[in-house]
Amino acid sequence: MSDAARAFHQRIDAALADRALGDALALTTGRLAGGRAAAMAAFADAEAARDEARRIRAAAIARLDQLLERFEREATARGCRVHWAETAADATRIVTAIAQEARVTLAVKSKSMVSEEIELNAALERSGVRVVETDLGEFVVQIAGDRPSHIITPIIHRSRHDVARLFREKANAAPEDVADIPAMTAFARRTLRAEFLQAGMGISGANVAVAETGTVCLVTNEGNGRLTTTLPRVHVALVGIERIVPSAADLAAVLSLLARSATGQALSVYTSLISGPRRAGAGPGPAKGGEPDGPDDVHVVFVDNGRSRLLGGPLAEILYCIRCGACLNVCPVYQKVGGHAYGGVYPGPVGSVVMPGLLGLEAWSELAQASSLCGACREACPVRIDLPRLLLEVRRQAAAKRLAPRWLRVAMPVYAAVARRPRLYRSAVAAAGLLGRMVAKGGWIRWLPGPLGAWTASRDFPAPATRSFLQQHRLRKEAAR
Ligand code: SF4
Known part of the structure; x- marks a missing residue:
């Protein structure tokens, strides 16, 4: 087993042993999945909308270069500055340079998975810029010195009592500030408002970028995204190069599914469309065409960081x-172990493809093994990404690079050799069935040897049926004649 795989298994064991984590995950994933199911059931054209969204995303990825060039032209014409970052290091260097040029010492940030991916906060802090997370969940993550464990709800792993304790210990909250959830949110709002007013730079991600207008679209539920992108004099939007659609109509199609799939809302509370810095007009104020608020400079940083390597390949669909x-x-594995067990920025089924896809198989291929391939992810995905197929592809690539565990590398050729010889296969199945029934008690096997023991460590294995599938099939066929 590789070091990466061993570390992954250790994180899984720790997560499974954490009862509080299990309770928190069951509660929140159940609520979010239930909200999604209800929202999609109430959405009259849900299936047609999913087909349309998939078509839009597939077409956009197929001509990504043209759309990105169009975005750059349109955004530049509206006063934005567009930057291109091939790697995470390039992206942090660009944002740091923007901060230094604008003499920024404090930056406020709304939620951005790309910024987590490129480890932006650490890079800015090293260059003397203090960064304050303003999404409530990310704010908690930051004061705890923690990491987000879900793409949408970063503190899915924490209870409200955890957060109250953190506010008291790390943010000088008074007892009345943590009396209940409204008091805690009011405390966070007061704390963050002062930071918003002093920050020289606002950093956001982008849910979608629209090529035809050079617009960055941001959806949030807390309003912090609006303050981040309008109050400071400089706004930097970090955008993965794949997050682009051609037109505003395409954006509407994607938005019709995004919040429904994420939280069960028809639409997020705030949908912000940013198409350039504050316009000066003929003079200050709306009467003379000038905009009263908004940043003086807007920078859009497109981040590749491995995405273009996926284009045209067998994992391109993840884009x-x-x-x-x-x-x-909806993933039965994520529901049990949560996001930290995956070890990377993107957890769950999507992360098990994105992490090896962007950052390399060597350190991340093991994630794709942590799937039962039940297909629940494919059923839930609003753009119908065939995640089980992609997970199998990651496994195939890992096997081709001999990254699978040694026992599996030995066992699979043996299995393949037996499976190709029908007589031998039937004899082997009969022998395994007989052995399985001999060791079973009450219809269940309670212990399996070697690597198979990972199954029986936490649940029993059903005893093999007396008749094999082939035997049952033959009998039914004969009975039907
Ligand atoms: S893979 Fe599909 S379901 Fe998962 S985060 Fe992406 S769009 Fe949503």
Whole structure:
């Protein structure tokens, strides 16, 4: 077993042993998955909308280069500055340079998975810029020195009592500030408002970028995204290069599914469309065409960081993802172990493809093994990404690079050799069935040897049926004649 795989298994064991985590995950994933199911059931054209969204995303990825060039032209014409970052290091260097040029010492940030991916906060802090997370969940993550464990709900792993304790210990909250959830949110709002007013730079992600207008679209539920992108004098939007659609109509089609799939809302509370800095007009104020608020400078930083390597390849479909998190909420593995067990920025089924796809198989291929391939993720995905197929593809690539565990590398050729010889296969199945029934008690096997023991460590294995599938099939056929 590789070091990465061993570390992954250790994180899984720790997560499974954490009862509080299990309770928190069951509660929130159940609520989110239930909300999604209800919202989609109430959405008259849900299936047609999913087909349309998939078509839009597939077409956009197929001509990504043209759409990105169009975005750059349109956004530049509206006064934005567009930057291109091939790697995470390039992206952090660009944002740091923007901060230094604008003499920024404090930046406020709304939720951005790309910023987590490129470890932006650490890079900015190293260059003397203090960064304050303003999404409530991310704010809690930051004061706890923690990491987000879900794409949409970063503190899915924490209870409200946890958060109250953190506010008291790390943010000088008074007892009345943590008396209940409204008091805690009011405390966070007061704390963050002061930071918003002093920050020189606002950093956001982007849910979608619209090529025909050079617009960045941001959806949030807390309003912090609006303050981040309008109050500071400089706004930097970090955008994964795949997050682009051609037109505003395409954006509407994607938005009709995003919040429904993520939280069960028809639409998020705030949908912000940013198409350039504050316009000066003929003079200050709306009467003379000038805009009263908004940043003086807007920078859009497109981040590749491995995405273009996926284009045209067998994992390219993952680039259709709109980061709704629905596949996490329905995944029986994520529901049990949560996001931290996956070890990377993107957890769950989507993360098990994105992490090896972007950052390499060597350290991340093991994630794709943590799937029962039940297909719940494919059923929930608003853009119908065939996640089980992609997970199998990651496994195939890992096997081709001999990254699978040694026992599996030995066992699979043996299995393949037996499966190709029908007589031998039937004899082997009969022998395994007989042995299985001999060791079973009450119809269940309670212990299996070697690597198979991972199954019986936490649940029993059903005893093999007396007749094999082939035997039953033959008997039914004969009975039907
Ligand atoms: S893979 Fe599909 S379900 Fe999962 S986050 Fe992406 S769009 Fe949502």
